[in-house]
Amino acid sequence: MVDKTGLILGIIVAGIIAAFAAVNVSYTLDLIFFLAFYAIAALSLNLEYGYAGLSNFGKVGFIAVGAYTAGVLSAAYGVPFPLCLIAAAIAAAAVGAFIAIPTVKLREDYLGMSTIIIGEMIRILLRNTPTNSVWGGVFGLRGIKPPFDFITNTFERTIAYVGLSVVLFFFTYILLERWGNSPLGRVLKSIRDDELASKSIGKFTYRYKLLALTLGSALAGLAGALYAFYFLYLNPDTFLPLVTFLIWVMVIIGGMANNAGVVLGTAIVILINRLTQIAKDYIHLPLEPNYFQAMLVGLLIILFLMFRPQGLVPEKPVRTPAWRVLEERAPKEIDYLKEGEGGEENE
């Protein structure tokens, strides 16, 4: 599932993270949390875009729905942490389904336009909630109860929380791998590649797309809830379209419809961000370093779309037991080539 390029890059990424860990453990824990958070979001986009071909440019909006659902439930109603995570996923799924019903019938470009607007609408709605309510409006949402508060040592508590985030990342990864390497994975790819042809072989494409966006949003909501309980504070203006674009870059450079590639892409984008943040203390540029970072990511997209559109780790065939049947039977059954009449099929 990972080829040589992917393996080498994966080792480099792991090496950099290990180097960080040797220097500063707290910083590395923060880095690992962000890797897990973004990887869940990027994998959810991979389900929607990489497999089903749905260009969701409103990913950040569904993350925000999850984050605020968890935040409000915890801050205002004292709902226990695990229930908040589940509620966040359900709420984001509901919003996802509600939005998917009218939009997944649209052509790819129009779906992209609608979803980017929906993502922004969610942020603006949250921004305009009353500042004296639990939502907090532009002042943000405060008072989220810290998870694992039975652990008194804050450092240990952070380790536990980051550990949980990594566990949820693995859960998401396994889920995506199961879906991707099953007959379902083939159906989703068939819709992505040619929806009319997919309908013509009897696939109820509307239902599949609806569920892809709903389940993708549920995972984004889960990521949002993890974010809320990590910072214990939410501000609507952290959920800018830029977050969506970063997630897209992760999927594009990692490799669409390849989960391992997407995780690699996530790690690369985040490490570029972190390393440039560190570098800006040492290198003096004639321009604002934050813009330089955005330029770097922009350049990365252009270079990838031009020279390696398949991403670092290209898509692989859907792995199911069917391949074993082909491996066993094909060598025995291809006798028509030897008869000398079927050989010139190529025109």
Added chain:
Amino acid sequence: MSEDYILKVEHVRKTFGGIVALDDVVMGVRRGTMTALIGPNGSGKTTLFNVIAGVYKPDRGKVYFDGHDITGMPPEKIYHLGLVRTFQIPRMFKGMTVYENVLTAARNNPGESYAKSLIRSIWKRAELGIANKAVDTMKLLKILHIAKNLSSAISGGQMKLVELARGLMSDPKMLLLDEPAAGVNPTLAHEIFKFLRHLRDERGMSMLIIEHRLDILFDYVDYVYVMHRGRIVAEGTPEEVSENPVVVEIYLGEA
């Protein structure tokens, strides 16, 4: 409506803006026959296919398949009744291999649901059955050796065969074939038609075939409809049609 017709098209009309693409089309396909639909470019053949297959809704008229009214029914539902179509320009799932293209076309794979796909033991048996059927079908169509190729990286003729293989995976009662031998060398074209005849004789499959290469087509089909400017202008056996002065005039007139 007579029982021995598997497909019946009754007074279908379809317009696009001011253009009348189909005008009061009445035709049918007898069970277990290869029926051809011919006519010059732009005469409405593919539009009629799209109306039958559920891509377009007709403005007027009815389409019946195997006793069901399928007028305006979406393509995915029509497929499950046993009517499968192929396209004039093959539509591959280009990010997938030939093998996956064929596997995807199977009917009732339990592993295609979001919930059941998570548990391999539920769908493994069905998947193995489908895999064997896919290998059989590819062998029959002589595309087994390209099974691992990406479906975007094969020749046009091979794409036609992959589409046909996809169509056969569901054991359809009837095939709608839009130019199955277009862009294919004459040897392979004859092989394709021999194969289709084999399907009719051995499996009792019915077919409606659009084809421009009449020299090849007329050797195989049982009945022919001729379209011109959105209307059926002639019908009959290949012999009758090729001697029909109206048909000769249409073809020479357009040429």
